Amino acid sequence: MATEKWVFMVTAQTPTNIAVIKYWGKRDEVRILPVNDSISVTLDPDHLCTVTTVAVSPAFDRDRMWLNGKEISLSGSRYQNCLREIRSRAGDVEDMEKGIKIRKKDWEKLNLHIASHNNFPTAAGLASSAAGFACLVFSLAKLMNVDEDPSHLSAIARQGSGSACRSLFGGFVKWTMGSKEDGSDSVAVQLADEKHWDDLVIIIAVVSSRQKETSSTSGMRESVETSLLLQHRAKEVVPKRILQMEEAIKNRDFASFTQLTCTDSNQFHAVCLDTSPPIFYMNDTSHRIISLVEKWNRSEGTPQVAYTFDAGPNAVLIARNRKVAVQLLQGLLYYFPPKSDTDMKSYVVGDNSILKEAGLDGASGVENLQPPPEIKDNIGSQDQKGEVSYFICTRPGKGPIVLHDQTQALLDPETGLPK
Numbered sequence: 001m002a003t004e005k006w007v008f009m010v011t012a013q014t015p016t017n018i019a020v021i022k023y024w025g026k027r028d029e030v031r032i033l034p035v036n037d038s039i040s041v042t043l044d045p046d047h048l049c050t051v052t053t054v055a056v057s058p059a060f061d062r063d064r065m066w067l068n069g070k071e072i073s074l075s076g077s078r079y080q081n082c083l084r085e086i087r088s089r090a091g092d093v094e095d096m097e098k099g100i101k102i103r104k105k106d107w108e109k110l111n112l113h114i115a116s117h118n119n120f121p122t123a124a125g126l127a128s129s130a131a132g133f134a135c136l137v138f139s140l141a142k143l144m145n146v147d148e149d150p151s152h153l154s155a156i157a158r159q160g161s162g163s164a165c166r167s168l169f170g171g172f173v174k175w176t177m178g179s180k181e182d183g184s185d186s187v188a189v190q191l192a193d194e195k196h197w198d199d200l201v202i203i204i205a206v207v208s209s210r211q212k213e214t215s216s217t218s219g220m221r222e223s224v225e226t227s228l229l230l231q232h233r234a235k236e237v238v239p240k241r242i243l244q245m246e247e248a249i250k251n252r253d254f255a256s257f258t259q260l261t262c263t264d265s266n267q268f269h270a271v272c273l274d275t276s277p278p279i280f281y282m283n284d285t286s287h288r289i290i291s292l293v294e295k296w297n298r299s300e301g302t303p304q305v306a307y308t309f310d311a312g313p314n315a316v317l318i319a320r321n322r323k324v325a326v327q328l329l330q331g332l333l334y335y336f337p338p339k340s341d342t343d344m345k346s347y348v349v350g351d352n353s354i355l356k357e358a359g360l361d362g363a364s365g366v367e368n369l370q371p372p373p374e375i376k377d378n379i380g381s382q383d384q385k386g387e388v389s390y391f392i393c394t395r396p397g398k399g400p401i402v403l404h405d406q407t408q409a410l411l412d413p414e415t416g417l418p419k
Helices: 076-088 104-108 129-143 150-157 163-169 216-226 230-251 255-271 284-300 322-335
Strands: 008-015 018-023 024-029 038-042 050-059 064-067 070-072 093-095 098-101 113-120 172-175 188-192 201-205 305-308 315-318 346-349 392-395
Touching: 008 129, 008 163, 008 392, 018 163, 018 230, 018 255, 024 216, 038 163, 038 230, 050 129, 064 305, 070 346, 076 129, 076 201, 093 255, 098 230, 104 201, 113 129, 129 150, 150 163, 150 188, 163 172, 188 230, 201 322, 216 255, 255 284, 255 305, 255 315, 284 315, 284 322, 315 322, 322 392
Parallel strands: 064 113, 346 392
Antiparallel strands: 008 050, 018 038, 038 172, 050 113, 064 070, 093 098, 172 188, 201 315, 201 392, 305 315
C-alpha cells in the first residue's frame, strides 16, 4: 500500500424483490436458514432500489456506515457476519492510475466506510433490508475483488437478511432452503431473467410508509414457536406450490401464477393470525384492495391481476399486461383518489407514463373516472382519500450492477465521508 492518503471506492445499485411464494420462519436464527423454499420477482431498480457506496482507506480509523444520511451502528451480528464473510474471501486489488495496491492479507487491517440509500420507505414492508444487504455484499465483493458467483454471494447476503439472497439476481428467483447445517446449500438461483415474461406490469399501493409494529424477525420467531399452521405449511403445502410456481413461470401461465400468488399471500397472513399473540400486517385498506381484485378477476372469468402482501399493509399487484394495468390503475384511483391538492406525478411514481395511457395526466382526470363496471356491489365509496400514500408502477427488473458514474457515489472520493 504505497501512499497513505488514498481512498478507493465502488458504488453499486441493487433491486428489491417481492416474494410470490413466501419465506416466513427460520430453522436457524443465526445463519438465517428458512423452513421452506421461496420464489420472488425482482422489481425494476429504476423504480425501487438501494444504492450503496463502499470505500476503503488507510486513513479510516474504524468501520462506519450511513443509511439514508444517518450514521448507524455496525455492531449488530448481521452486519458483522456479512463483513467477516466478505473480508475472508477478499482478493488482491490494484489501481495503477491511483497507485493503489491492496494485498489479500491487508483487508483484515483496513477499515471501511459504507453509505447506503433506499429510494423507497425503509421497514414498511417493501423489502428494504433485502435490497440493502444484497447491495452491501455485492458492492463489497466488487471493492475487494471477491471471485464468487452470485449464488455464492447470495449465501453471504442471506446472513444479513434472508430475502436479500434473492436480490442478487434479476427476473424470477428461487431461494432453496437447503439441508446442510452450515447453510452452504441455502442459496438463491435464477429461474428466468426479466425478459422472460416482460408483459407483466406491477403496481404497488403504498398503504403506509410507517415502520411496522412487529418486525419480520420477531414475527417469524413467534410464528415458528406458536403456529401449527406454519409447520403444516412448510412441510405439506409449500413444496408442492414451489414446483407449481416454477412451472407457471416457465410456461408464462398467468392463471396458475395468480392462483398460487394470491393463495400463498393469504396463507402467509393466516399464519400471522395463527401466531400467539396474533400479528396483523394488513389493514382495512389492504382488505379493500383484495376485494377489488377478487371481484374483478371473477367477473372476467380469467385472472387479470395477482395480489401479494409481505409483512406490511402495502399491496403488490401484478397485472397480466399493460392494458390490464391501465384499467387496474383507473379502478384503484377511483376508489383511492389523491387528496385534492396532490400532484398526480407524485401520487403515481416509477413508470408514470401509464398516467397518460389511463387519461389521468390532467388535473381533472381522477374526478371523471367511472366506477369499474364489473364491480356491482361497491367495495367502499369514493371517499377513501389519503388511505393510499402513493402508487408505484414498475415491472420485473434486472439484478445488481456497478455504477461507474462518480456523480452517483454517496461518499466523497477525497475524504470517504458522505457527500
